[in-house]
Amino acid sequence: MLSPTFLRNLLCSMLFIPAALxxxxxxxxxxxxxxxxxxxxxIAGGTAHIPVMKQAARAIMTAxxxxxxxxxxxxxxxxxxxxxxxxxxxxxxxxxxKPAEAAQGLVSFPFAIDxxxxxxNPTNPVKALSSQQVADIYAGKITNWQTLGGADKTIxxxxxxxxxxxxAVFVKxxxxxxxxxxxxxVVPSNGAMKTAVARDPAAIGYSSVGYIDNTVVAPTLDGxxxxxxxxxxxxxxxxxxxxxxxxxxxxxxxxxxxxxIYSPQGAGYIRSSGYIPLAQQ
Amino acid sequence: xxxxxxxxxxxxxxxxxxxxxxxLLLGFIVVKGYPAxxxxxxxxxxxxxxxxxxxxxxxxxxxxxxxxxxxxxxLALLLALFPGIGCGIWLAQSAPSRCRELLTLAVDxxxxxxxxxxxxxxxxxxxxxRQYLLPNANTSLLLSATCLALxxxxxxxxxxxxxxxxxxxxxxxxxxxxxxxxxxxLGYVLLPQAIRGISGGIMLAFGRAAEDTAVxxxxxxxxxxxxxxxxxERYEALPFTIFYYSAQYQSEDELQLAFGAALTLLxxxxxxxxxxxxxxHRTTGNTL
Amino acid sequence: MIADKRPPLNRGNVTGSDRLAALLPWLAGGVFGTIVAVFxxxxxxxxxxxxxxxxxxxxxxxxxxQGQYGIMAMxxxxxxxxxxxxxxxxxxxxxxxxLCLFPQYRRIAALLRAxxxxxxxxxxxxxxxxxxxxxxxxxxxxxxxxSGFCLLAAILMVxxxxxxxxxxxxxxxxRVLMQQLYPTASxxxxxxxxxILHLILPSSRPVLAASTLLGLSRAIxxxxxxxxLAGNAPxxxxxxxxxxxxxxxxxxxxxxxxxHSAEYNxxxxxxxxxxxxxxVTTILIRTITTRSGARxxxx
Numbered sequence: 082m083l084s085p086t087f088l089r090n091l092l093c094s095m096l097f098i099p100a101a102l103x104x105x106x107x108x109x110x111x112x113x114x115x116x117x118x119x120x121x122x123x124i125a126g127g128t129a130h131i132p133v134m135k136q137a138a139r140a141i142m143t144a145x146x147x148x149x150x151x152x153x154x155x156x157x158x159x160x161x162x163x164x165x166x167x168x169x170x171x172x173x174x175x176x177x178x179k180p181a182e183a184a185q186g187l188v189s190f191p192f193a194i195d196x197x198x199x200x201x202n203p204t205n206p207v208k209a210l211s212s213q214q215v216a217d218i219y220a221g222k223i224t225n226w227q228t229l230g231g232a233d234k235t236i237x238x239x240x241x242x243x244x245x246x247x248x249a250v251f252v253k254x255x256x257x258x259x260x261x262x263x264x265x266x267v268v269p270s271n272g273a274m275k276t277a278v279a280r281d282p283a284a285i286g287y288s289s290v291g292y293i294d295n296t297v298v299a300p301t302l303d304g305x306x307x308x309x310x311x312x313x314x315x316x317x318x319x320x321x322x323x324x325x326x327x328x329x330x331x332x333x334x335x336x337x338x339x340x341x342i343y344s345p346q347g348a349g350y351i352r353s354s355g356y357i358p359l360a361q362q
Numbered sequence: 363x364x365x366x367x368x369x370x371x372x373x374x375x376x377x378x379x380x381x382x383x384x385x386l387l388l389g390f391i392v393v394k395g396y397p398a399x400x401x402x403x404x405x406x407x408x409x410x411x412x413x414x415x416x417x418x419x420x421x422x423x424x425x426x427x428x429x430x431x432x433x434x435x436x437l438a439l440l441l442a443l444f445p446g447i448g449c450g451i452w453l454a455q456s457a458p459s460r461c462r463e464l465l466t467l468a469v470d471x472x473x474x475x476x477x478x479x480x481x482x483x484x485x486x487x488x489x490x491x492r493q494y495l496l497p498n499a500n501t502s503l504l505l506s507a508t509c510l511a512l513x514x515x516x517x518x519x520x521x522x523x524x525x526x527x528x529x530x531x532x533x534x535x536x537x538x539x540x541x542x543x544x545x546x547x548l549g550y551v552l553l554p555q556a557i558r559g560i561s562g563g564i565m566l567a568f569g570r571a572a573e574d575t576a577v578x579x580x581x582x583x584x585x586x587x588x589x590x591x592x593x594x595e596r597y598e599a600l601p602f603t604i605f606y607y608s609a610q611y612q613s614e615d616e617l618q619l620a621f622g623a624a625l626t627l628l629x630x631x632x633x634x635x636x637x638x639x640x641x642x643h644r645t646t647g648n649t650l
Numbered sequence: 651m652i653a654d655k656r657p658p659l660n661r662g663n664v665t666g667s668d669r670l671a672a673l674l675p676w677l678a679g680g681v682f683g684t685i686v687a688v689f690x691x692x693x694x695x696x697x698x699x700x701x702x703x704x705x706x707x708x709x710x711x712x713x714x715x716q717g718q719y720g721i722m723a724m725x726x727x728x729x730x731x732x733x734x735x736x737x738x739x740x741x742x743x744x745x746x747x748x749l750c751l752f753p754q755y756r757r758i759a760a761l762l763r764a765x766x767x768x769x770x771x772x773x774x775x776x777x778x779x780x781x782x783x784x785x786x787x788x789x790x791x792x793x794x795x796x797s798g799f800c801l802l803a804a805i806l807m808v809x810x811x812x813x814x815x816x817x818x819x820x821x822x823x824x825r826v827l828m829q830q831l832y833p834t835a836s837x838x839x840x841x842x843x844x845x846i847l848h849l850i851l852p853s854s855r856p857v858l859a860a861s862t863l864l865g866l867s868r869a870i871x872x873x874x875x876x877x878x879l880a881g882n883a884p885x886x887x888x889x890x891x892x893x894x895x896x897x898x899x900x901x902x903x904x905x906x907x908x909x910h911s912a913e914y915n916x917x918x919x920x921x922x923x924x925x926x927x928x929x930v931t932t933i934l935i936r937t938i939t940t941r942s943g944a945r946x947x948x949x
Contacts, residue, residue, distance in 0.1 A: 575874050576902065621779070631772070636767050
């Protein structure tokens with residue numbers, strides 16, 4: 082049987098081929114804006130953003146070796162903190178800014194739609210969960226996979242640190258601000274979440290939809306498969322926007338980078354990372 | 363005597379246990395890392411010569427991290443060398459006093475300082491500097507090097523002091539009897555004699571700085587930066603690369619990168635430590 | 651200020667070595683000043699946290715979303731890690747150091763000493779990555795409890811991390827004793843293991859204590875191994891197979907968050923605790939080693 086993830090990936094890659102072709106022809110114009118720029122651009126924060134940022138940085142630095150772009154993770158909290166303190170020019174967040182963060186003069190640039198999905202090890206027979214079940218698992222009320230129709234194994238919980246925007250969205254929109262038991266393992270990034278769940282047959286975790294590949298599976302939530310399409314058309318409820326944030330209106334290289342993310346080439350990178358691009362507002 | 367027989371067995375058992383566990387762990391790194399070794403591990407898809415000369419940016423390779431580690435450690439050593447060795451000489455040469463006692467205590471305390479605290483110190487320092495003195499200061503190569511310098515300073519001071527104190531007192535007496543001043547004795551007789559021990563200390567410090575992860579992860583090391591761009595910019599470093607990719611590899615290639623980097627770093631630091639300890643051992647008869 | 655109180659013989663001809671000697675007190679003073687500055691800065695940020703009446707700091711509950719910033723769970727995890735690791739490491743260190751003293755194992759001893767030097771140079775992160783792929787899956791599969799990321803995994807790796815320094819300290823002391831005692835004791839008909847067990851080890855008690863403390867301070871200060879292996883769950887638990895978070899890992903994880911919140915302040919409380927523990931152990935080790943006349947640990 083073909084797994085839904087496989088089909089989705091196939092669909093994505095088919096959608097992406099024309100986009101990639103387009104972006105090759107468009108690259109002459111999209112990276113042109115960097116022609117007379119030089120210097121360093123520091124990007125930090127949300128780990129869901131990293132694949133997009135990495136591809137963009139690669140294209141820009143190849144086109145113009147005078148530009149250096151550094152990318153660090155840390156989570157949305159770091160993104161907001163570093164941008165507000167000026168430690169990074171662009172601070173990424175996977176959630177809207179908190180009022181206290183926005184009050185420090187941050188300007189937000191939403192550039193993509195992403196879902197947050199529960200992820201399981203591919204060997205786990207459980208393929209469907211209800212949001213109530215997920216909430217119960219994370220509250221510590223359901224502790225064995227047998228209860229959910231799986232093998233007789235204790236559920237190993239994985240969660241993110243408090244700086245994570247993915248965690249904030251997950252707790253707010255799926256757990257409805259319910260608590261997460263303290264015994265849950267804490268991992269510091271979407272990537273670490275994925276690899277931890279991929280290695281542990283009894284694990285449950287949650288990550289950005291963009292990070293889901295064939296090493297993990299996303300069970301249906303209340304009967305809906307968390308695909309890009311379901312996120313875009315609103316059928317899948319646990320969605321969020323990915324933001325870039327700058328201190329004040331961006332200038333120079335920072336401005337050019339943000340414009341590049343919104344360009345067709347940037348949109349191609351957003352799609353290939355598993356997100357849905359948003360137009361510049 | 364049963365107890366002494368048991369003790370004998372316990373000695374054999376614990377040595378065997380340690381040998382097998384360490385052999386297993388290091389063997390695992392070698393077995394996993396060895397296949398990754400090669401030009402692609404260091405330079406990715408970039409032509410090696412272009413990458414070496416910095417003509418083309420390197421992606422999916424650990425060469426930038428190697429250069430980053432080398433620069434941050436060299437800079438740290440540069441910053442710590444004079445104060446560290448000077449401090450060690452002073453400790454060995456000065457007459458016993460309250461000042462010397464205090465400094466010895468301070469150096470010992472610094473030697474036991476958890477490295478994450480040095481990272482916290484660096485991060486706080488930069489926030490403080492930005493607020494009051496240098497609004498453009500940022501986490502960077504220089505900040506990491508400064509914190510690492512503080513971390514390795516005790517190694518330099520203590521090895522220098524030990525190397526000098528291990529010299530036979532007759533050297534000093536003879537030199538002074540020949541009419542040399544104390545500073546001349548130090549410069550022309552004692553330091554050249556202790557140079558082995560001191561250089562052992564330098565290597566030890568180098569290895570210690572190269573392996574530390576907790577400090578650099580809070581003060582400027584990032585996952586993607588390319589070759590180090592300058593003192594005030596962020597950089598890649600080997601230990602951070604290992605830490606980063608071991609937890610969040612996106613593909614088998616990235617995992618290979620982590621193991622390759624681990625093997626590279628292991629070679630560098632284990633080699634340095636072994637060499638350093640051999641040097642120190644020969645001069646002072648002291649292990650480590 | 652010149653350290654040299656004697657008038658130099660070649661007056662008027664200031665050589666390089668004179669200048670160097672003149673510089674020494676300044677270098678020493680600078681080093682001392684810097685160390686004090688590090689302490690002052692950390693103290694300056696940490697002390698207000700302890701005295702601002704935020705009682706939640708000393709609770710075991712870490713739920714920043716609900717305004718509870720207790721770090722006691724992390725303190726417990728750190729304490730358990732440090733004590734258990736050094737207690738496991740001590741008998742092993744005694745065993746290995748003992749083996750190095752047997753005259754018949756001279757060759758093996760040389761090999762073991764070389765291995766210790768090599769182990770002292772293995773980066774923590776390399777132990778970490780090896781354990782993530784070997785120890786953690788093994789624990790998960792054999793124990794059938796939890797994900798394998800647990801305090802026990804961190805403790806086992808920390809034991810390996812602290813063994814070389816403990817053994818080196820013990821060895822440098824016991825070796826000298828053995829050389830002094832062996833001829834007489836063996837002439838009296840004692841076997842090597844009797845000499846080590848009944849003469850050398852009992853008279854090395856202070857050094858044993860010092861090396862345990864040295865291991866303890868290393869264990870409590872290590873960040874990478876608990877961060878990579880212990881699972882980082884901020885829970886209070888006595889079960890070593892549970893996921894737990896140490897103070898060091900807590901600092902590394904939480905430095906991420908907003909710097910105005912109480913979360914960030916709790917970092918400095920954690921830092922201050924670590925600082926006091928490491929300072930106190932250093933002073934204890936010094937007192938023990940100087941009193942017993944042993945060489946003080948160099949690193």
